[in-house]
Amino acid sequence: MRRVPVAILAGLAFVTGCASNVRATSDHPEHATAAQTHIDVSQPTSYSTIKELAAHSSAVVEVTALPDPSETPADQAGTTNIPATITQVSVDRLLWGSVEGDNTLAIRQIGSPKVEVSNEPLLSPGTKYLVFVSPFEFTPGTPTGQWIITNDEGLYSSADSSYTLLDTDDLGLPGSMTSAQLLSLLPPDS
Amino acid sequence: MPTVATSTVTAVLTLAVVGLVAPTPAMAYNVEACAYSSATVHYYDGSSYATATRDAAEAWTATSTPINMESVGDSGTYQFSVVTANFGSGHDGLTYYTCSGGYMSNFQTSYYNSFYTSGYSTTARKQLMVHEMGHELGLDHAGTSTCSGQPIMYPNSSRYFTCNHQNPQPDDIDGINSLY
Numbered sequence: 001m002r003r004v005p006v007a008i009l010a011g012l013a014f015v016t017g018c019a020s021n022v023r024a025t026s027d028h029p030e031h032a033t034a035a036q037t038h039i040d041v042s043q044p045t046s047y048s049t050i051k052e053l054a055a056h057s058s059a060v061v062e063v064t065a066l067p068d069p070s071e072t073p074a075d076q077a078g079t080t081n082i083p084a085t086i087t088q089v090s091v092d093r094l095l096w097g098s099v100e101g102d103n104t105l106a107i108r109q110i111g112s113p114k115v116e117v118s119n120e121p122l123l124s125p126g127t128k129y130l131v132f133v134s135p136f137e138f139t140p141g142t143p144t145g146q147w148i149i150t151n152d153e154g155l156y157s158s159a160d161s162s163y164t165l166l167d168t169d170d171l172g173l174p175g176s177m178t179s180a181q182l183l184s185l186l187p188p189d190s
Numbered sequence: 191m192p193t194v195a196t197s198t199v200t201a202v203l204t205l206a207v208v209g210l211v212a213p214t215p216a217m218a219y220n221v222e223a224c225a226y227s228s229a230t231v232h233y234y235d236g237s238s239y240a241t242a243t244r245d246a247a248e249a250w251t252a253t254s255t256p257i258n259m260e261s262v263g264d265s266g267t268y269q270f271s272v273v274t275a276n277f278g279s280g281h282d283g284l285t286y287y288t289c290s291g292g293y294m295s296n297f298q299t300s301y302y303n304s305f306y307t308s309g310y311s312t313t314a315r316k317q318l319m320v321h322e323m324g325h326e327l328g329l330d331h332a333g334t335s336t337c338s339g340q341p342i343m344y345p346n347s348s349r350y351f352t353c354n355h356q357n358p359q360p361d362d363i364d365g366i367n368s369l370y
Contacts, residue, residue, distance in 0.1 A: 035288055038222070038289065040330070041284050044346065045351065080275050082284060
């Protein structure tokens with residue numbers, strides 16, 4: 001009968017132990033270290049198709065995020081610790097619907113560079129996106145002049161006439177599509 | 191140098207490989223990699239919706255988990271508070287928390303966004319706060335739009351308005367039991 005050194009078994013145990021630790025890092029809290037602040041959000045509803053998402057948006061636009069986003073309290077009274085970030089974007093192409101005003105939109109997102117929101121990134125200056133936008137309101141029916149990404153779902157990165165979904169929640173929207181595919185999925189423009 | 195039989199090595203290696211590559215049962219929950227240090231969680235309700243908040247806390251306490259939610263006043267230490275504020279259009283609920291060393295700090299906050307919740311029924315407010323308290327306890331979003339098996343940690347309130355879920359679901363309970 002052949003025999004092998006215990007050292008080999010020890011190495012094997014180390015490898016399998018490491019595998020267990022990798023799983024433990026995601027399942028149990030004791031492996032996280034640095035202090036991090038997060039915001040988790042719940043949306044009021046769900047739109048699982050492009051047609052439905054667009055129908056509840058004012059416009060579908062290709063945009064480029066501009067430099068120097070600003071930070072403001074997220075709540076109307078300014079008494080909570082939740083920040084919101086306002087990013088100016090230039091409208092590169094209107095694909096559906098309409099947006100009043102000039103060629104620049106102020107898009108409001110919950111969170112800030114220091115306070116991350118799970119499942120959706122802040123717009124990054126210089127980056128191109130496809131966004132489904134709706135008016136931001138503190139009072140129903142009274143637009144503030146700022147815009148939000150409809151239901152947090154309608155945010156895609158944009159490159160070479162194709163789009164990749166950035167919302168990591170699985171709500172049923174296409175993960176990627178071309179510009180032509182998007183146009184075929186949009187409802188008739190009113 | 192001490193040695194062991196080749197057959198023993200083969201058996202251990204087989205088990206190790208199986209353990210590394212075999213598919214694991216699907217887990218329809220996700221965790222934040224952060225939880226409270228104790229399953230007894232004190233909260234302070236400073237919201238406008240006392241019934242909904244109490245019902246949400248009791249829904250978690252009633253689960254087959256170690257979680258025990260206890261309402262306290264605002265003068266002492268508590269793990270999180272529940273507050274009503276107007277965040278405008280976009281979200282009906284929010285939870286703000288800081289994680290350090292794998293544990294939630296004290297004095298976290300979950301919010302009802304009155305832009306939406308002022309028009310919600312008490313039950314709709316409750317399901318929202320059950321969801322937000324799930325974040326407080328360490329659960330992340332999970333699930334799909336299919337109602338069957340959809341956890342309360344599904345990211346939007348269609349979990350209630352479409353699927354009529356207002357309490358923690360089996361996958362939520364599994365997630366909590368993985369943390370506490």
